[in-house]
Amino acid sequence: MNAPHIPVLLDAILEACAPIEGVWLDGTFGAGGYSKGLLEAGASQVIGVDRDPMVFEMAEAWAKDYGDRLKLVEGTFSDLDDHAEGALDGVVLDLGVSSMQLDQAERGFSFMADGPLDMRMSQSGISAADVVAEASEVMLADILYHYGEERAARSIARAIVKTRQDGPIETTGALVRIVETVLPRPKPGASHPATRTFQALRIAVNDEFGQLVQGLEAAERALKAGGWLAVVSFHSLEDRVVKRFFQARAAKSGGNRYQPEMEATEARFLARNKAIPPTEAEVARNPRARSAKLRVGRRTEAPAGPVDRKALGLPKLVEVA
Secondary structure (H helix, E strand, C coil): CCHHHCCCCHHHHHHHCCCCCCEEEECCCCCCHHHHHHHHHCCCEEEEEECCHHHHHHHHHHHHHHHHHEEEEECCHHHHHHHCCCCEEEEEEECCCCHHHHCCHHHCCCCCCCCECCCCCCCCCCCHHHHHHHCCHHHHHHHHHHHHCCCCHHHHHHHHHHHHCCCCCCEHHHHHHHHHHHCCCCCCCCCCCCHHHHHHHHHHHHCHHHHHHHHHHHHHHHEEEEEEEEEEECCHHHHHHHHHHHHHCCCCCCCCCCCCCCCCCCCCEEECCCCECCCHHHHHHCHHHHHCEEEEEEECCCCCCCCCHHHHCCCCCCCCC
16 A cells, blocks of 8 residues: 555554454545454454545455445445444544545645645535635635634635636636745745645535534444544644543533532543654654544443534634535
């Protein structure tokens, strides 16, 4: 397998959740790396879910080798409990865009190669080109700032609106050139100036934070007592949501000086306090792992319940459709 398709933090997941057994759901199937790893580590079955239909075409050559132990489902992990036929022993989620998608210029995820400004993981619905063409300057700035933490959000949004008056912005290369007129050239070793803009548009197009919260809630409903939830994130916004979800699902103390009447609740997950980073060896082998963090929680017997989304640290949600 080529380095770009190595599943990030797989060994850490297998170690943290050992022994691997029973039925697992891989909510971001991609190139199948996590599913293969789980099956080879002892899972009796893995349900591979992905909203990108192309990944299943690419998996045809090897998926049949696992027979009924590997079940592939086209769908989103936001409703993963609907894809499970019974209570699950584990769920693994690898957030964000896959390197496999980045490698395909025609998908429009990458600023490194020119292609259509698309970014749709499901290959349907509103595209990044649609957002760039139709969103107001204020909305564009909000998307770039809240989803990409782009400090120059207003300037980039202004430049996009000005440029589109002369014609549609339909390619990744065209968008990169707009960003480069606003931001200075990066210093050696710094990220590309369009990194945050592309991240923000991708998140907006695919409703990634809405999907994440719904997926975490669905995992809580789907997991049996003792089941594992493992989530790999690649930027601070995602990690903050996952961290606060696990904190919110832990048992509350029953009150403090700020909320003395707060009602005690039973823990729904037992989670590690700290995220698990990649080892130096993994980063050397797979540079994509550099920014990754793994958080793992184990389901308790407490019934699933509502989540206070305001407490999860979500960035301001922007409606793009």
